[in-house]
Amino acid sequence: MIPKSRFLFGLVLLSFSLVWACTQEPDCDNERPYDLVSIGLYQAETETLTQIDTSEMPIRWVKVFYEDSAYYVANSQDSGYFNFKVQLNPNSPEILVAIRELVDTTFLHLKYEKQLEWLSEECGPMHRYEELELTESTTLDSVVINDPLVNFQVDENIRIFY
Amino acid sequence: MRILGFFISLVFLSMGVFAQNQELKPLKRARDWVPSKVFLSADLAGLLRLTTPGNVQTEFQGKVDFDSFFLTIDAGYLRTDLDRIGDGSNFNYESNGLFYRVGPQVDFMPYNKDWSQLYFGFMYGWSRFEDKIQYQNTNSIYVSPNEQPISLDNERIKARWLEANFGLSAHIVGPLYMGYVLRFKFAPSVKGAGELYPWEIPGYGRADRTGRFGFNYHITYKLGFRNKKVPLRPGEKPQ
Numbered sequence: 001m002i003p004k005s006r007f008l009f010g011l012v013l014l015s016f017s018l019v020w021a022c023t024q025e026p027d028c029d030n031e032r033p034y035d036l037v038s039i040g041l042y043q044a045e046t047e048t049l050t051q052i053d054t055s056e057m058p059i060r061w062v063k064v065f066y067e068d069s070a071y072y073v074a075n076s077q078d079s080g081y082f083n084f085k086v087q088l089n090p091n092s093p094e095i096l097v098a099i100r101e102l103v104d105t106t107f108l109h110l111k112y113e114k115q116l117e118w119l120s121e122e123c124g125p126m127h128r129y130e131e132l133e134l135t136e137s138t139t140l141d142s143v144v145i146n147d148p149l150v151n152f153q154v155d156e157n158i159r160i161f162y
Numbered sequence: 163m164r165i166l167g168f169f170i171s172l173v174f175l176s177m178g179v180f181a182q183n184q185e186l187k188p189l190k191r192a193r194d195w196v197p198s199k200v201f202l203s204a205d206l207a208g209l210l211r212l213t214t215p216g217n218v219q220t221e222f223q224g225k226v227d228f229d230s231f232f233l234t235i236d237a238g239y240l241r242t243d244l245d246r247i248g249d250g251s252n253f254n255y256e257s258n259g260l261f262y263r264v265g266p267q268v269d270f271m272p273y274n275k276d277w278s279q280l281y282f283g284f285m286y287g288w289s290r291f292e293d294k295i296q297y298q299n300t301n302s303i304y305v306s307p308n309e310q311p312i313s314l315d316n317e318r319i320k321a322r323w324l325e326a327n328f329g330l331s332a333h334i335v336g337p338l339y340m341g342y343v344l345r346f347k348f349a350p351s352v353k354g355a356g357e358l359y360p361w362e363i364p365g366y367g368r369a370d371r372t373g374r375f376g377f378n379y380h381i382t383y384k385l386g387f388r389n390k391k392v393p394l395r396p397g398e399k400p401q
Contacts, residue, residue, distance in 0.1 A: 032301045071303055090299040091312055116297065116314060116358045118370060124246055124253040125297060125358075 028123035035129055036085040037110065037150060037157045039097070044142060044161035051082045052162055058102060062086075065096040073097075088112060088150065090127045094135070099160070106160065108143065109136035112150065132157055191272075191396050197226045198390035199277070201331070201339070203380040208238070217242050221261075221365070223380065230272035230393075234283060236263035240291070240364035252298040252311070259291020261365030263325060275392050276333035277384065279341075285325040287347070289364045292317050314358040321363040323350040329380075337384040345376035 041059075043050045062073040066089055074084045088110075089095050097108040113131040118124070129150040137143045142161040147154045201224070208220030221238025241258040267283030294315035299305050329343030347366050352359075360369045367374035394400060 033299070035302065066304055087303055089304040090302050091304055114357060116295065118359065118361050118368075121244060121361070122246075124244075124255075125295065125361075127299065 028119070031119055031123055031126070033090075033126040033128065034151050035088045035090070035127060037088060037132060038083065038085050038155065039108075039158045039160065040083045040146075040156045041099075042082075042159055042161050049159075060100045060102065062100070063098045065098060066092060070098075083156070086110075088114070088127075088129050090114065105138070107136070107138045108134060108158070108160075110158075111135050134158070191393050193229050194390060194393070195229050196388070197228060198388040199227055199384055199386040201225050201227075201232075201382050201384055203331075203382040205238070206379045206381055208378075209381075219364070221378070225267065230269045232267040232269065232281065232283070234263070234265055234267050234285065236285070236287075236365075237261070238365055240362070242293075242362055244361070247296070247311070252300050254296045254311075255293065255361055256295075257291060257293035257360060257362060257364075259289055259319075259364045261287060261289035261291075261363075263287040263365065265325070267327075272393055273395050277392070278333045278339070279329075279331045281329055281331070283327050283329075285327060286322070287325055287365050288320070288322040289366065291319055291321070291360070291364050293319070293358065293360050295358055314356070316355050316358055316360065319352060319354040319360055321350060321352045321360075321366065321369070323347050323363070323366050331380065331382055337386075339380075339382035339384060341380055341382065343378050343380065345378070346373065347376060348373045 041052045043052050059074070062084055063070045064073060064086055073086055086095070086097055093114065094109065094111045097110060099106040099108070111133050112129050114127050114129050116125045117128050119126055130148065132145060132148040132150060134143055134145055144159045144161075146156050146159050148157070150157065203223040203225075205221045205223075208218075211218050212220055218239065218241040221236055223234060223236045225232040225234040238261050239258075240261065242256065244253070244255040246252065247254050263285040265283055265285030267281045270280045270282070271278060292315070294313065296311040296313050298309070298311040300307075325345050325347045327343050327345045329341055331339045331341035334340050350363060350366055350369065350372065352363065352369055363369045367376065
């Protein structure tokens with residue numbers, strides 16, 4: 001015969017374990033991969049880090065090219081695009097970003113590592129990106145990788161100085 | 163001459179004290195390190211899963227006695243199929259492979275007349291397996307809804323881990339025993355995985371967790387190959 005106090009203790013322990021297990025299970029609808037690279041545009045030849053004034057140096061558009069297609073990240077009707085985010089491609093280890101100014105176009109060839117990691121048995125896997133690197137750029141001397149990690153905690157991955 | 167007599171008396175006296183000390187020492191059980199039997203076990207849940215379609219995880223165990231210790235070897239097979247395409251999800255994952263564990267156990271009930279055991283052990287586990295996935299990222303602008311899912315696979319993954327276990331094996335009838343084992347698995351290491359990180363390591367559990375608990379319920383057959391008497395407790399006289 002199991003003493004009542006031990007039975008109750010076991011019941012409380014089991015209930016606690018079940019509640020704990022449930023809190024560990026993520027909500028699939030709220031989870032999605034973080035795949036955005038943040039790019040900031042700054043003025044060159046200033047002592048402090050100063051973002052560019054888009055009224056003085058307008059940017060017509062920012063595009064990402066992949067395979068035979070391209071998508072717009074920002075265009076001239078957007079305001080405040082001195083800082084913009086580019087989505088990484090889960091089907092490719094690299095993307096080509098083009099930033100079109102009035103006359104010139106800056107190209108950034110970005111490479112990254114990606115791994116398909118698991119969220120849960122029900123939610124399935126999602127890509128995690130890291131080790132962002134700039135392999136080619138038309139203005140390589142004025143582009144800096146500020147942080148190669150790609151996650152929510154990184155404010156800015158790439159800084160371009162004009 | 164008197165001094166010599168004194169020393170001789172001292173030697174005899176100390177011999178007497180030494181003999182008394184010998185008698186005061188607790189009696190030790192006679193050790194018998196020669197193996198006498200093999201316990202062959204099967205995981206009951208794993209056996210039941212073999213009779214039903216779907217995922218399979220089954221394992222078998224063999225252990226041989228060395229006095230109150232055992233050398234234990236486990237071998238098992240895992241096949242996982244997570245088909246989540248068309249159910250609001252977007253992946254189909256398959257994995258299969260073999261796993262092994264080896265390690266010592268110590269029996270805390272060496273005097274049990276039926277050879278029932280209460281044991282604690284350490285094991286080293288390793289596994290070789292392969293997995294593949296078809297996956298579609300539905301949140302990416304690069305992926306059109308009509309696009310075929312991407313396929314990724316790992317042809318040969320190696321994994322290893324450590325394990326502490328605690329179990330009970332009780333005599334039922336004849337050479338049959340039943341019991342459970344509770345496992346704590348830790349320090350996993352995975353090698354050979356590419357872009358796809360495995361969901362599960364056969365014999366270990368979820369691959370991205372640094373520690374896992376496991377539980378098996380065993381049915382065991384005792385195969386004796388030498389007549390070995392149950393050891394007597396220290397001081398116990400044979401009947």
